[in-house]
Amino acid sequence: MGSFLDSRLWPLILKEIRQILKNKQIIFLLIFPPTVQLLVFGLALNPDVSNISLGVADYSNSPNSRELVSTIVANDTFEIASYLPSAADIGQQVRTGRISTGLVIPPDFEQQIATKEPAEVQVLIDGVDANTAGISSGYIKQIIRQYGRSLSQSDRVQPVQTTVNFLYNPGLLSSWFFVPGVIGVVLTLTGSLVSSSTVIREKDVGTLEQLLMTPAVGWEILTAKIAPLFVLLMGDVLLASAIARLVFNLPFRSNYFLFLAALGIYVFVCIGIGIILATISKKQQQVILTSLSTGGRL
Template structure:
């Protein structure tokens, strides 16, 4: 107990705590900053959650063909001829197929049973099973409609009459049985809002020091550059964690968003992404001379991040070049993490690639921003 009291006493008497207390007092006195942290995230989350509804194509299709006969191959060809579906893989089992849907590698899975040809030959209804990732309700609805239409056309080619049903699809929607559009958009908007708020607030906070001349005063204090920077980051980080909880609460209360994963994993990875957003903001502040300039620069940087992240429209609908480019977008990885944890309930065994990418972005961007800030102080 005594070592803890000694540590706390030394901490509260340290230069770091003095700088952190100064930042906290500045934030609490800045009503515009508090409003920026609360009002825009709320409005954007509600607006995008209710309004967005994009078109889709090039959906990733997986096929388990137990029959492996000309009729089954013809059905697969019919599904892919209009480019709404593109065969991504031929798994060897239903378990492997559902696993790839869970991991986000496939959007739609089709299972063709072994007795497919026999039932068609005998004029019976040959049922096929269709798995659809229902996280994006709009995509799932369109996929269901196209599958139904394609199967109907396929039936007409096989049958002499247009009324006889030869193939009957049984569609199952994963993760979003009610095909609620907001369940897809709200997790994406959470990432979008955190990107905008984290980068803007951190950038404006640092630039304001330049405008008011207090940055020069900090240079006169007996504090190391890292102490000055960390004292700025920690209070902002705590406030932005509040924004994460606010967005999650709105999603639950307003849109009925489920939460199927691990809450602590979600908060840990969200905290990791907050460091990415804060790093972007500090970098913007080091290259900007005024608050107006930093806002314009942030708009220029954040807009491409948002457009190529999959927050608004599925990445599969983008040209191949932009799909590859999006791999270097930290927001894309964070949105995949949010949707995976909230809607699918998966953990690091599935999301480790995105988590690793996010950690790499956080380390690289924070290192660059710290070095630029330190050189500016020097």
């Protein structure tokens, strides 16, 4: 330990740490954008919809019609906003935006089921939000189809039943799919951008040429530049892991040290990409645009 502190490498590392701490832009890039990007992308890239307001006009008011409504609102996708007396009121509520989906059950619904005739219900969906409208349409069609299938097969013995279990993401939560990928994107952009900005700034100021005239050899200069950035970016890894666990409730079921080791290699590669981009760039604006473009493609 003493020999390392007495070597030329330690003063170079201390110099890099002081320069990073003095550069408010680098500190900002290391903390603010990764946090905001992870939260925004993790929440925005969520195709799931829940608590869709549902209006019901039940002309039948029979046990089967009430069972159908209960089946539709059994999960968190739909919630009953109001029971309305007529289909015209349902249409008015959808047009004014008070409800997103309307369900109209005809008066002969119970009779059609009893005589095993095809029973029809009307569904009105607000199409202003195309994404929500498409998803809610698919959900309610699937729920009604499953309800109809259960009625037609209630008097039969099922020879084969299929039970599907989703491994690793049993609830099919979208955040569990997106957040790990967003962490990789954030590390790529932050690692390449911060390292390239640090090197290009020294090229602009002229301190890089001064370092080349010191007794320090090339690998010492390069190691001194990489080591502080590596430690700070691994801090970003810990920050991203904490956000994923606390905000998105993303479970971790593996060896955490192996996870850190793999991400450490990835961070090292991103720093190397940033240094290469800074070497071939001439201005800070150029290296920032190149880093964003390269990081986005990677």
